[in-house]
Amino acid sequence: MSLLSEDPTVGMTVDELIGQVLSVGFPGTTPTAEILDLIQKHHVGSIMLFARNAEDVHQLRNLTRSLQTSAREAGHRFPLLISNDQENGMIQRLGRGSTIFPGNMALGAIDSEQIVYDVAQAVGQEMKALGINMNFAPVIDVNNNPDNPIIGNRAFGEDPMQVARLGVATVKGFASAGVITCLKHFPGHGDTAVDSHYALPTILHSLEHLQRVELVPFRYGIEAGADAVMTAHISFPALTGDESLPATLSSHVLQHLLREQLGFGGLVVTDCLEMDAIIDTVGIEAGTVDALKAGSDLLLISHTYSRQLQAIEAIRRALQTGYLSEERLREAAGRVLRLKARALSWEEALTNDQAMICVGSDLHRELSEKVYELSTTLVKDTKGLIPLNLKPEQRILVVYPRKEAWSQISDRVYPIALLGEYIRLRHANVRILCFDPTAISSAYREIQRAVHEAALVIMVTVNANLDPQQAMLMQEVLQSNKPVIGIAGMFPYDLLAFPRLSTYLTTYEYTPPALEALARVLFGEIAPQGQLPVSLPDIPPGRKRFSFGLQSSRVQDKLELQEKEAG
Known part of the structure; x- marks a missing residue:
């Protein structure tokens, strides 16, 4: 029986399951003792990289290979999910020597699905060659608030259908390069004047407005086969009835709206749980457990080792007290493992040197120059x-x-x-x-x-x-x-x-x-x-x-x- 159809969590310990539902980050350009401890001792199966981890493309490839080697030696069944936010534009995380491509709003100014596809495919090829198999992109928020301090040019624009069309082209472009995609930030971060990195924004729109504007790109992106959806740390009282409850922690948003109404069967990923919208409200421990309980499958804790350990222990305690069921943990870990079984291989994770020829290639640089001139x-x-x-x-x-x-x-x-x-x-x-x-x-x-x-x-x-x-x-x-x-x-x-x-x-x-x-x-x-x-x-x-x-x-x-x- 295929791993895609059987339960891949059978025979796994609780600690191994917990490791699979966490995605963690670390400082530096070589594996730290802390990140190796998380991979080897705590069975963490997903790593998130930032610009701080990428000096240049050769160092980055060595880093991702070292991380995968440590997982293989520790007995991981599947390779690590290694991700970043390669949104392009001002958010470039592949290091010197990679090709710089325009961000979403510059692409929105061109409004060509073919060009967006070509850019995503090229970026995906470079990511895959560098050992990054998952991109937390595209951003498909509808930026209809000029005072939005955090989305802005990360969005394609303010027209829901344009955002949907270009979002779908991005998903297809990355998929053609073999990179896992993640739509964000569900159910929509475009109409806020508050940055959720620093506080909890509240959006007071009606459900009808959300269906007509914010949810349109997600509906199309899901139909196009996006692998994952990232949640937003934003309050939507029309959905939750509670101004203090972030969407990330709401079972109504994740289960009823995303799973049942929109029919999404893929991976639900939290935005980083170290953002102030979570840390300053419920804290890292409750945030981790409640996000998992609400329906998230992969929990991002991107920066701090002590908080990563706190999150692991918080899940253990919640299981022991019965606040969190082992069934929910197995469901989440199962989705992560099925995605890995479908999209990843050890051979590709540990070798694939020939693919480096595409990174910063003349072909990609020519495409970049052309697209910037058009934007x-x-x-x-x-x-x-x-x-x-x-x-x-x-x-x-x-x-x-x-x-x-x-x-x-x-x-x-x-x-x-x-x-x-x-x-x-x-x-x-x-x-x-x-x-x-x-x-x-x-x-x-x-x-x-x-x-x-x-x-x-x-x-x-x-x-x-x-x-x-x-x-x-x-x-x-x-x-x-x-x-x-x-x-x-x-x-x-x-x-x-x-x-x-x-x-x-x-x-x-x-x-x-x-x-x-x-x-x-x-x-x-x-x-x-x-x-x-x-x-x-x-x-x-x-x-x-x-x-x-x-x-x-x-x-x-x-x-x-x-x-x-x-x-």
Whole structure:
């Protein structure tokens, strides 16, 4: 009888079952004593990696192989599930040497299912070659709240059907590369103004609204064969009747809505149980047990060894007292093991060196460059500043905020100053100024002088609609009456903070290839083709709500002239 049909938990001890329902993380780029203890002594069967674990692709491949070897030597029946959040864009976790691809909202600006499929397939191929067999992606939240501090550009957009279409294309692309997929964050994290890493958000929508908006992409993703669904640490009183109860801990959300109504039979995964929405409400022990009892199958405890041990002991105690049934534990572990039996093999986990040839390959880099160029979006250009047309003696001032990682989930920092360098390659007379968004007053005089000396100001902002200091500085720069080009370097909603800005572009992220594509657009080397996948005010009459983007006629004229001259 196949392992997929028989009960794979038969003969397993309680401790072995507990290990299979946990996914843990650890610091460093080599296996620590603590992670080896969890794999070998506590039978933990799933590992989650972050950017902190990946310096470069060769080190990462050695790390995943070492982890799998330790599991094999400890007698694990199946390989480890090794996962990460490779969402692309600002969330890149494969290390130096891998290909950087655009994130979801940049892909939403292109709105091509084929391109989304191709990107997911390429990313999946690199993940699989590096020993990562599960991706906690795609994000299929419908981002319909401009004040959302944590989803934003991680979403494809605000149209539920667009999110559904592109989410399905992502699932299929990863599946073609043999990577396990996970839809997130169920039942929807898009319409909140609170980051669940720091607090418990509450969404007050009716069930009818959830069915019409938030649940649409999940319904399509499940039908497309997604392997797993990740729960959100968000309160939905319309579903639970309790504002203090996160969806992760609600049997009504996980069993009635997800399993029964949506018909999902795959793996239910929690978001990290160390997030403040859980830690500051019920704590790690109750959070672990209650999530398992409510219907979760794989429990993420991504950072702290002591909490990982607490979770193991909490499950043991809950079984001993009868609060948690062994039947529920076996059901959860069985789903994990069936997924492993179907999707993983020891041969692939421990060898597969030939697959490394695809990582950072020319083919993938060419695809990345093409997609970034298609995503850059010219939202507004009422004064016709694009493409730039300056004399050599005229100075361009590039102003940008100093940003560390923009949230807990973005743990790799990219230098926005690269935009200035890409511009300098095309126009030598450039000054680049960085300001601290938390201490703008200290830099104000220098910025004021630099603006006065410049012929044109290019100001990059990062989520300025959520940052009054950046918004205030842009307003001051606009008072100078110098030509100003505003660049939204992350979420595209910055224009809400300074609506009288006449020229506004968005790249949806400030990764190096996004900034290079932007420079090419600014100088008319390529036309801006992205279409804004979210709503902003003052959309010209006749433009579709979800398709706001301009192609500069001056850019088109220049490109056509170049083609004629080349011909």
